[in-house]
Amino acid sequence: xxxxxxxLLTVDHLTMRFGGLVAIDDVxxxxxxSEITAIIGPNGAGKTTVFNCLTxxxxxxxxxxxxxxxxxxxxxxxxxxxDIAGHAGIARxxxxxxxxxxxxxxxxxxxxxxxxxxxASAGSFAGLFGLPSYRHAHRTAIDKAxxxxxxxxxxxxxxxxAGNLPYGDQRRLEIARAxxxxxxxLCLDEPAAGLNPRETQGLNELIVGIRKDFGTGILLIExxxxxxxxxxxxxxxxxxxxxxxxxTPDQVRADPAVIRAYLGxxxxxxxxxxxxxxxx
Amino acid sequence: MTATTxxxxxxxxxxxxxxxxxxxxxITAFIAFMLAITMVGIHLETVQGGLAIATRFADVVVAIILxxxxxxxIVAMREGFxxxxxxxxxxxxxxxxxxxxxxxVAAVLQALGGEAPPATPVLQIMQVAGGVILALRAAWLVWxxxxxxxxxxxxxxxxGDLSARIQGWTGYIGPVAAAFAVxxxxxxxxxxxxxxxxxxxxxxxxxxxLNIIVGLAGLLDLGYVAFYAVGAYSYALLATxxxxxxxxxxxxAGLLAATAGLILGFPVLRLRxxxxxxxxxxxxxxxxxxxxxxxxxxxxPDGISSIPRPSFFGFAEFTRSPDEGVTAFHDMFGxxxxxxxxxxxxxxxxxxxxxxxxxxxxxxRRLPIGRAWEALREDDVACQSLGINRRxxxxxxxxxxAGFGGVAGSFFATRQGFISPESFQFIESAIILAIVxxxxxxxxxxxxxxxxxxxxxxxxxxxxxxYRMLAFGALxxxxxxxxxxxLLAHRDPSVRLHPPEGRRRLWSxxxxxxxxxxxxxxxxx
Numbered sequence: 148x149x150x151x152x153x154x155l156l157t158v159d160h161l162t163m164r165f166g167g168l169v170a171i172d173d174v175x176x177x178x179x180x181s182e183i184t185a186i187i188g189p190n191g192a193g194k195t196t197v198f199n200c201l202t203x204x205x206x207x208x209x210x211x212x213x214x215x216x217x218x219x220x221x222x223x224x225x226x227x228x229x230d231i232a233g234h235a236g237i238a239r240x241x242x243x244x245x246x247x248x249x250x251x252x253x254x255x256x257x258x259x260x261x262x263x264x265x266x267a268s269a270g271s272f273a274g275l276f277g278l279p280s281y282r283h284a285h286r287t288a289i290d291k292a293x294x295x296x297x298x299x300x301x302x303x304x305x306x307x308x309a310g311n312l313p314y315g316d317q318r319r320l321e322i323a324r325a326x327x328x329x330x331x332x333l334c335l336d337e338p339a340a341g342l343n344p345r346e347t348q349g350l351n352e353l354i355v356g357i358r359k360d361f362g363t364g365i366l367l368i369e370x371x372x373x374x375x376x377x378x379x380x381x382x383x384x385x386x387x388x389x390x391x392x393x394x395t396p397d398q399v400r401a402d403p404a405v406i407r408a409y410l411g412x413x414x415x416x417x418x419x420x421x422x423x424x425x426x427x
Numbered sequence: 428m429t430a431t432t433x434x435x436x437x438x439x440x441x442x443x444x445x446x447x448x449x450x451x452x453x454i455t456a457f458i459a460f461m462l463a464i465t466m467v468g469i470h471l472e473t474v475q476g477g478l479a480i481a482t483r484f485a486d487v488v489v490a491i492i493l494x495x496x497x498x499x500x501i502v503a504m505r506e507g508f509x510x511x512x513x514x515x516x517x518x519x520x521x522x523x524x525x526x527x528x529x530x531x532v533a534a535v536l537q538a539l540g541g542e543a544p545p546a547t548p549v550l551q552i553m554q555v556a557g558g559v560i561l562a563l564r565a566a567w568l569v570w571x572x573x574x575x576x577x578x579x580x581x582x583x584x585x586x587g588d589l590s591a592r593i594q595g596w597t598g599y600i601g602p603v604a605a606a607f608a609v610x611x612x613x614x615x616x617x618x619x620x621x622x623x624x625x626x627x628x629x630x631x632x633x634x635x636x637l638n639i640i641v642g643l644a645g646l647l648d649l650g651y652v653a654f655y656a657v658g659a660y661s662y663a664l665l666a667t668x669x670x671x672x673x674x675x676x677x678x679x680a681g682l683l684a685a686t687a688g689l690i691l692g693f694p695v696l697r698l699r700x701x702x703x704x705x706x707x708x709x710x711x712x713x714x715x716x717x718x719x720x721x722x723x724x725x726x727x728p729d730g731i732s733s734i735p736r737p738s739f740f741g742f743a744e745f746t747r748s749p750d751e752g753v754t755a756f757h758d759m760f761g762x763x764x765x766x767x768x769x770x771x772x773x774x775x776x777x778x779x780x781x782x783x784x785x786x787x788x789x790x791x792r793r794l795p796i797g798r799a800w801e802a803l804r805e806d807d808v809a810c811q812s813l814g815i816n817r818r819x820x821x822x823x824x825x826x827x828x829a830g831f832g833g834v835a836g837s838f839f840a841t842r843q844g845f846i847s848p849e850s851f852q853f854i855e856s857a858i859i860l861a862i863v864x865x866x867x868x869x870x871x872x873x874x875x876x877x878x879x880x881x882x883x884x885x886x887x888x889x890x891x892x893x894y895r896m897l898a899f900g901a902l903x904x905x906x907x908x909x910x911x912x913x914l915l916a917h918r919d920p921s922v923r924l925h926p927p928e929g930r931r932r933l934w935s936x937x938x939x940x941x942x943x944x945x946x947x948x949x950x951x952x
Contacts, residue, residue, distance in 0.1 A: 245809040268795055324813070
């Protein structure tokens with residue numbers, strides 16, 4: 148933890164309305180560098196909407212999103228989507244994997260380094276004529292991609308189409324691709340969805356390794372509690388767009404509001420059972 | 428492999444399924460009848476004082492018989508009798524060559540007391556071609572010792588492997604093709620061939636230009652001809668109004684067209700897919716309508732005539748008797764004057780321009796901007812999440828594409844010497860797009876092949892006269908059935924981590940299997 152007093156990301160009174168529907172209602176939380184912050188909640192609680200607001204896919208109706216990167220602060224709600232990724236340094240993965248499936252694994256990782264390579268190619272002219280400065284940048288980019296391929300164990304499949312990889316490999320490649328853009332905050336949207344227990348274990352190690360080696364703050368949406376409880380430092384629980392709990396995994400697990408959200412009210416539960424009994 | 432051999436031995440023992448064969452052949456014959464009765468059976472003839480309907484029922488009968496027999500051949504092939512089909516196909520082709528089928532029908536008709544119909548060569552060609560195709564297919568089966576019961580999937584995969592290998596060979600085919608293109612004017616020293624080659628090269632250049640926006644960036648541009656028109660009119664107006672030289676106007680036309688691309692690009696930035704296609708279609712038409720109606724500026728439907736021809740890089744003119752103080756090309760090189768010099772010069776000019784476009788496209792594909800284009804095609808949401816500015820990337824694709832179109836347009840103007848809005852109709856956009864799609868989106872070599880087919884074939888089929896477009900359409904349908912993703916739809920990564928494995932794969936016979944050692948190599952590292 149570099150500077151505990153200054154969080155990496157501050158979400159202040161975030162509200163997102165779609166017409167009459169309130170998807171997120173006055174949610175505030177912080178995320179710190181080198182910490183894994185998990186956002187959990189039942190389906191439709193507004194978790195992915197929070198991500199979409201953070202990464203500029205939606206413009207929040209109300210609220211302030213501040214990202215502190217080094218000495219600079221970025222007001223995310225005023226930035227364009229590609230600048231949030233490029234300047235502020237927020238990278239994300241998607242619930243339904245979004246790889247460039249007809250491009251090779253290596254190319255996927257190079258596209259992620261578009262900004263630095265584009266700067267090196269000086270508006271494509273240096274690249275078009277193959278100037279040494281560009282060639283050097285290109286080699287550096289490939290080395291970095293190689294490093295990530297080794298980390299996620301895909302070096303031997305580097306030249307295959309990303310779309311031909313097995314599901315678990317695609318998940319890991321998407322995380323590697325996001326990391327290739329040098330983010331300070333990595334947002335993972337259900338990274339363990341569809342993975343078997345062994346792959347999930349590997350994913351946990353990958354995420355923890357990223358935090359340890361790069362000091363990246365990680366924001367994690369996940370349904371798989373074995374992931375959330377094992378690796379997160381901090382858990383935020385959303386329900387119907389509201390934050391109902393916030394704390395360490397153990398605190399959250401014991402919070403009656405959370406139990407209610409996941410399992411339903413005591414009396415409601417009995418009512419359902421009674422109905423079911425009376426039904427036939 | 429051994430299993431399939433047993434399999435085919437198995438099928439050989441089986442009796443020929445006459446029932447299925449006859450039913451299928453009957454259906455085919457019926458479809459042939461329905462098609463042929465109107466398309467072949469009835470035609471209009473000019474008689475004194477107007478038109479009259481004439482009939483060619485003998486041709487219809489022949490067409491139906493050919494379809495029937497051909498279908499039986501296909502069934503026989505499928506059921507594991509390739510040898511019979513091979514012999515039958517060769518026999519049919521030979522018979523077609525010796526005796527036109529129409530003669531046989533005519534003889535029968537005459538014997539029955541009918542009238543002898545006029546001979547049409549097309550059915551003979553169809554019989555020979557059909558026989559040869561069946562025989563070749565059967566020979567392939569005999570050679571592979573198996574029935575053609577492979578699935579569509581398997582076939583497309585094996586064709587995909589083939590195209591991957593062809594794509595790999597383009598490293599060697601490319602220079603050979605370029606050398607052939609350079610030698611072409613000397614191999615065929617006649618005006619018609621060189622003119623046709625120039626036309627094909629113009630379309631290759633246009634298609635390579637369009638490929639940037641359609642094949643790489645994945646934006647379906649239906650109005651590409653607009654940029655072609657901007658380039659052509661830029662040169663025509665600058666040359667006729669201000670007397671500027673072609674060599675100054677050529678890059679200028681490209682820049683103006685690129686600017687037009689930028690201006691047209693802005694409003695369509697937010698659009699995707701079908702909406703994008705419709706708006707670009709509209710822009711193409713707007714440009715044409717403006718050219719047609721802005722009479723004071725563009726000459727409207729009259730067009731612009733006597734556009735200056737290019738000089739020999741400003742050193743000499745291609746004229747028999749040049750003006751005072753101007754050198755003539757033939758004097759400069761001490762040749763006899765000939766009109767073909769300029770034709771050859773124009774041919775080399777478009778060759779160089781096209782190769783330049785190819786060079787830039789191939790280079791750009793390996794640059795960050797080229798990769799961003801392809802990423803945009805694959806998933807533009809992911810692009811944004813990686814910090815790629817979609818607006819700039821799209822506009823860059825528009826500008827590159829439009830600029831090349833403009834250069835091609837100014838070449839067109841100087842070659843024709845006359846342009847009018849007639850030359851820039853939607854059908855041109857459609858042809859260029861068809862070349863890109865037919866070649867396999869994003870494939871440089873595929874585009875060359877497709878342009879030769881699309882532009883060259885109608886010229887070759889000219890012999891067939893009125894059946895020209897029919898034959899052309901049939902060819903298109905056949906290609907789309909066999910290669911729905913384009914002729915050479917294989918995509919090679921722009922950069923490889925394990926290049927030696929890639930090379931080895933080209934030369935091995937079973938492309939897919941040979942990739943496996945590469946995997947283990949990689950794992951060992």
